[in-house]
Amino acid sequence: xxxxxxxxxxxxxxxxxxxxxxxxxxxxxxxxxxxxxxxxxxxxxxxxxxxxxxxxxxxxxxxxxxxxxxxxxxxxxxxxxxxxxxxxxxxxxxxxxxxxxxxxxxxxxxxxxxxxxxxxxxxxxxxxxxxxxxxxxxxxxxxxxxxxxxxxxxxxxxxxxxxxxxxxxx
Numbered sequence: 001x002x003x004x005x006x007x008x009x010x011x012x013x014x015x016x017x018x019x020x021x022x023x024x025x026x027x028x029x030x031x032x033x034x035x036x037x038x039x040x041x042x043x044x045x046x047x048x049x050x051x052x053x054x055x056x057x058x059x060x061x062x063x064x065x066x067x068x069x070x071x072x073x074x075x076x077x078x079x080x081x082x083x084x085x086x087x088x089x090x091x092x093x094x095x096x097x098x099x100x101x102x103x104x105x106x107x108x109x110x111x112x113x114x115x116x117x118x119x120x121x122x123x124x125x126x127x128x129x130x131x132x133x134x135x136x137x138x139x140x141x142x143x144x145x146x147x148x149x150x151x152x153x154x155x156x157x158x159x160x161x162x163x164x165x166x167x168x169x170x
Contacts, residue, residue, distance in 0.1 A: 027071035029064075030078060037063050039085045040131065042098035046106045047131045055140040058131075065134030084123040088112065091120050 032040070041059030048058035070078045088109075089097050097108050112124035135141060142148070 029067040030070040032063065032067055032070075032082065035089075036082045036085050038098050039089045040066060040127075042105060043088065043109065043127055043131050044135065045102060046109050047128060048135050054135075054138075054144070056138055058135045061138055062131045062134040065137070066130055069130065084127065087120060087123050088127050091115070091124075 040062050044058040044062040048054060066081075070081055073081070091097075091112055093100070093108060097105055100108060109124065109128070112120055113128075115121050115124070136145075
């Protein structure tokens, strides 16, 4: 057997970065009802650092954050979120948690995290986590915590451009 040498293959050009249009993917916020807003304000008051002037209202920030977040959840979760808030409100007490004094409400919310019912623990973890995201993602909290990630982000963008020819590896 005699084999023909393989022809030289031209190198493939780097793939063009796909164009994205994030503004097309933006969804309008999902407005929550008065009861859901009341519960979120009560949760935010207990999740936010106590006795500290944050420079913003954590309850209003939480409501705004979650209303903009809900449209991106799977439809069933988005529609069920207010029901989950009702579980947080009424879960283990015979009256509204939002009507309890702050100290009692904080103890009650802590007890939700140790509930024997797994679904209650999961709902509380989701509500508490979203509330913490809302509060700690506010620019005033970044300043208060001296959290300034932009230098690191700029360094990573430069690294990815050098390595991949684009800020992202795709």
